[in-house]
Amino acid sequence: MPLRAARLEGFGTTIFTEVTALAQRTGAINLGQGFPDTDGPTEVIDAAVAALRSGQNQYAPLAGVQALREAVLEHQRAYYGLEPEDVLVTFGATEAIAAALLGLVNPGDEVVVLEPYYDSYSACIAFAGARRRPVTLRPPQFALDPDALDAAAGPRARVMLLNTPHNPTGRVLDRASMEAVARVCVEHDLVCISDEVYEYLVYDGEHIPIATLPGMAQRTLTISSVGKSFSVTGWKVGWCSGPTELVAAVRDVKQFLTFAGGTPLQHAAAAALRLPPVHLEALCHDLRTKRDLLCAGLTEAGLRPLSPAGTYFINADVGTDAVEFCRSLPERCGVAAIPTSVFYDDADAARTLARFAFCKREDVIAEAARRLAAPSPTS
Numbered sequence: 001m002p003l004r005a006a007r008l009e010g011f012g013t014t015i016f017t018e019v020t021a022l023a024q025r026t027g028a029i030n031l032g033q034g035f036p037d038t039d040g041p042t043e044v045i046d047a048a049v050a051a052l053r054s055g056q057n058q059y060a061p062l063a064g065v066q067a068l069r070e071a072v073l074e075h076q077r078a079y080y081g082l083e084p085e086d087v088l089v090t091f092g093a094t095e096a097i098a099a100a101l102l103g104l105v106n107p108g109d110e111v112v113v114l115e116p117y118y119d120s121y122s123a124c125i126a127f128a129g130a131r132r133r134p135v136t137l138r139p140p141q142f143a144l145d146p147d148a149l150d151a152a153a154g155p156r157a158r159v160m161l162l163n164t165p166h167n168p169t170g171r172v173l174d175r176a177s178m179e180a181v182a183r184v185c186v187e188h189d190l191v192c193i194s195d196e197v198y199e200y201l202v203y204d205g206e207h208i209p210i211a212t213l214p215g216m217a218q219r220t221l222t223i224s225s226v227g228k229s230f231s232v233t234g235w236k237v238g239w240c241s242g243p244t245e246l247v248a249a250v251r252d253v254k255q256f257l258t259f260a261g262g263t264p265l266q267h268a269a270a271a272a273l274r275l276p277p278v279h280l281e282a283l284c285h286d287l288r289t290k291r292d293l294l295c296a297g298l299t300e301a302g303l304r305p306l307s308p309a310g311t312y313f314i315n316a317d318v319g320t321d322a323v324e325f326c327r328s329l330p331e332r333c334g335v336a337a338i339p340t341s342v343f344y345d346d347a348d349a350a351r352t353l354a355r356f357a358f359c360k361r362e363d364v365i366a367e368a369a370r371r372l373a374a375p376s377p378t379s
């Protein structure tokens, strides 16, 4: 008898775990998994220490620490003019995504999703017994084709799982694309689960929360987390906000997944969200510089980077099969990256693209660029 449940079929170790282990084994600079190599603001770290020291160490309420829930509501109001009816704190955006799919999708339903997609999407859609209907973003522009979007929303479609700024392409959907998404959601009566964890990591253009578009606030569950905006990816404090009924469905699942978690870090996340906007502006400025540095290094190394408008990631055309390229890159050059095709159902759409994370110190990026350039990584 097989010991593993059938639903795990095709969902082995994630590419992030694999590439990080490979980088550790070979001593390569890890530009695979996206996490910063510097800490977030001192005020945020200090707030976590203060919470730990002041006895905030027992279960948080199921809905989350009140200070953080209020901070999320204030944030949505102040930054975007949104007035969500409810907010739930989760164990990272990852838990919010999983619980939302389990709580909002029935077996046999279809989920419209942009591909390439963040890996947990496909697993959680499958765990919910649903089917994904990918809408393919193709290099070099990764543009969203409204007709393809419309065609993907068939009679069984129930949810639009949206991600902008988009991992792994780095694309930030513009207003016309967002309007196309909203139109499809309204016309097909879809619930939108909107993953906005990179909301502040935008270097060109602007982040437009889908809930701000007409007809969308009442059908959108907005998800974000503290990890990217404050450079604390290991904290795993996330949240979702939106209409009472949507948040309640997520809460009803979450209570049986983790119930609650990370009480002191929830307090610190509240402090983070209340920092003056200058912190987020500085982070964005810093990451834009790093993006440009790595783009220049990749070009110098003979690769063809597609400069991203947002996120932590640059996709570069490596001129050959990127799966093979990435497999041998750590040994060959001492750098680790991820083949972008692993995030597509249609692997041919990005056969020669590799994803490089630039959320690293400038000296680390410079060293990675030096390694990639000598000898030629394609040789």
Ligand code: PMP
Residues within 6 Å of the ligand: 091, 092, 093, 094, 095, 118, 163, 167, 195, 197, 224, 225, 226, 227, 233, 236, 237, 238
């Ligand atoms: N969504 C996307 C698009 C991501 O790239 C990530 C990864 N870090 C997550 C969700 C997960 O966020 P968290 O670490 O808060 O669980």
Ligand code: GLN
Residues within 6 Å of the ligand: 014, 016, 017, 032, 033, 034, 035, 167
């Ligand atoms: N979001 C990160 C990335 O895309 C990885 C998170 C993870 O390891 N699951 O690199």
